[in-house]
Amino acid sequence: MSEHIVSPRIYLVIFASLMVGTAITVWAAFQNFGAFNIVIALGIATVKATLVVLYFMHARYSPGRTHLVIVCAVFWLAIMLALTLIDYQSRPILSHRTAPHAVHRLSA
């Protein structure tokens, strides 16, 4: 077998990084960064998820077709999230900020 064996040392380094990431997430949640709180939280979560995929799930050492499958997952998820959110944002009647007024205008 020519499979790549990831050493326990790398696993421990990744585990430590994930712990640090968790600590930063909790710390950042208690700071007031305004609109950036959610950006920071999701950014750190994405870094953590990437570390898990690359090392714990051995994606870094996997063949190209595995990479293709992973990219597909992210791409289709992005399509679902982006297009649906664009739809919600671009229909004033469904938006929470304008909904009561819009309904009012329609019924008046």
Add this chain to the structure above:
Amino acid sequence: MHRTGELYGQFQTLDQQKETAALGMWIFLVTEVLFFGGMFLTYTINRHAYPAAFGMGSNTLDIYLGGFNTVVLILSSLTMAMAVWSAQVGKKTFVTIFLILTLLLGGTFLGVKVVEYKQKFDHHLIPGQNFDLAYCAKNTNACTDLSPKARETEDRQLEEAEKLDPNLNSHAQLYFSLYFGMTGLHALHMIVGAGLLLWLLKESVGGRFGPAYNTPVEIIGLYWHFVDIVWIYLFPLLYLIDRKAGR
């Protein structure tokens, strides 16, 4: 006779055979990404529409239990990865030990989840007829598990949130529906994972996994890590929405 790593007719090499099995698991995980993705999308839309109710609902969750569970689950991913390594280098006893550790950590996670769910039942935070976000604020002799300081903070935040959202109670039910839906689905995946681990454990005790054959450990590992990733996103999105200073 069960499979122990012999080459099947449709493959040319054992490496190719193993990569094919792993690819199958990855493709299943793609469907899981979209499955959970739908729930994250629903969550995003509703959180954006009702920020006050979602913030208030989130603040009732216990950040210590949630944080503890995050550590437990990431640790279980480490032990799972170590089980794969042990099989690859032929340390058969270690495979069993690491699988037991992974199973114990998974069980700990689910146990903590039970404690959290029970608290929500006791505090009338289950969506439905008896749902009342202000139950603890109204009944001073109930919710004895909350510290006076936590109770005071919650009362103050509740007052502010009610000013921002006149239908706070009904919108908070959306938050809790999503909380139970998403963490429940995640917990279901953990239970399935625990079942798979039990089977791995049984086979591992029989000495089946070693350098020549460890495909099941590897691909169940992939599944277990995926469940870990879902929690990596669930923790900040459900527990840490509105903890920032000054609240």
